[in-house]
Amino acid sequence: MNELSPIGIEAIAHLRSDFHSKFGVPRQSGLVASLQGRIVFTPPYRQAEALEGLEDFSHLWLIWGFSANKAQNAKHWQSKVRPPRLGGNKSMGVFATRSPFRPNGLGLSCVKIERIEWQSNEGPIIHVLGADLMDGTPIYDIKPYIAYTDRIDDAICGFVDKIEKKRLEVRDDNKLLQAMHPEKAAALIDVLKQDPRPSYQEDPGRVYGLAFAGYDVKFKVIDDCAYLQELIKL
Numbered sequence: 511m512n513e514l515s516p517i518g519i520e521a522i523a524h525l526r527s528d529f530h531s532k533f534g535v536p537r538q539s540g541l542v543a544s545l546q547g548r549i550v551f552t553p554p555y556r557q558a559e560a561l562e563g564l565e566d567f568s569h570l571w572l573i574w575g576f577s578a579n580k581a582q583n584a585k586h587w588q589s590k591v592r593p594p595r596l597g598g599n600k601s602m603g604v605f606a607t608r609s610p611f612r613p614n615g616l617g618l619s620c621v622k623i624e625r626i627e628w629q630s631n632e633g634p635i636i637h638v639l640g641a642d643l644m645d646g647t648p649i650y651d652i653k654p655y656i657a658y659t660d661r662i663d664d665a666i667c668g669f670v671d672k673i674e675k676k677r678l679e680v681r682d683d684n685k686l687l688q689a690m691h692p693e694k695a696a697a698l699i700d701v702l703k704q705d706p707r708p709s710y711q712e713d714p715g716r717v718y719g720l721a722f723a724g725y726d727v728k729f730k731v732i733d734d735c736a737y738l739q740e741l742i743k744l
Contacts, residue, residue: 522650534721534727535642540620544693545639545700557634564636570622570652572643576616593669621639687699691723721744
């Protein structure tokens with residue numbers, strides 16, 4: 511018997527980040543610890559008292575929505591998906607993956623609290639590190655990370671444990687990154703090291719474009735090395 515959920519859900523905040531498109535966003539939170547983001551609350555929830563005590567925690571869980579999946583529809587979800595990390599040619603049950611194409615399109619991420627800005631023109635703002643979210647992503651709830659219950663030291667992670675964690679070398683032979691703020695340039699290098707390409711793409715002649723921090727970043731990947739080609743101001 512199918513039951514309609516009686517729970518109403520609305521965005522309490524939005525994540526502001528340097529990613530204005532999906533390509534390049536880290537596949538999981540925490541992979542690029544240097545990525546900066548801001549949690550900006552919607553007007554009904556811009557209340558400092560709602561954050562009281564949060565300054566004593568180091569990390570947060572974010573419950574958010576895959577808002578960029580325009581075709582998201584619970585009535586047309588697929589039970590099997592092809593995780594990019596498996597090369598895009600092997601299927602898994604959707605509930606055994608973190609695929610964004612889910613019946614309800616909800617995401618879960620753990621981020622580090624960098625600081626809380628208690629007063630601003632947009633109310634209290636939580637500055638975070640390590641988010642794997644696009645700019646403008648709706649956040650439906652935040653909860654503090656609690657180590658003694660949330661950390662499971664003997665956890666087994668299925669096919670994920672068997673995936674080789676490949677990292678790229680990044681080359682900026684033409685010193686293009688000097689045009690960026692040093693913190694943004696360092697974060698971009700960390701993003702490229704994670705190899706944002708789909709696992710099944712191995713074309714050394716292809717130039718990829720990544721929108722990051724107000725720039726269109728052009729790069730090639732040859733023999734496990736990402737070579738920066740252009741940095742175009744957007």
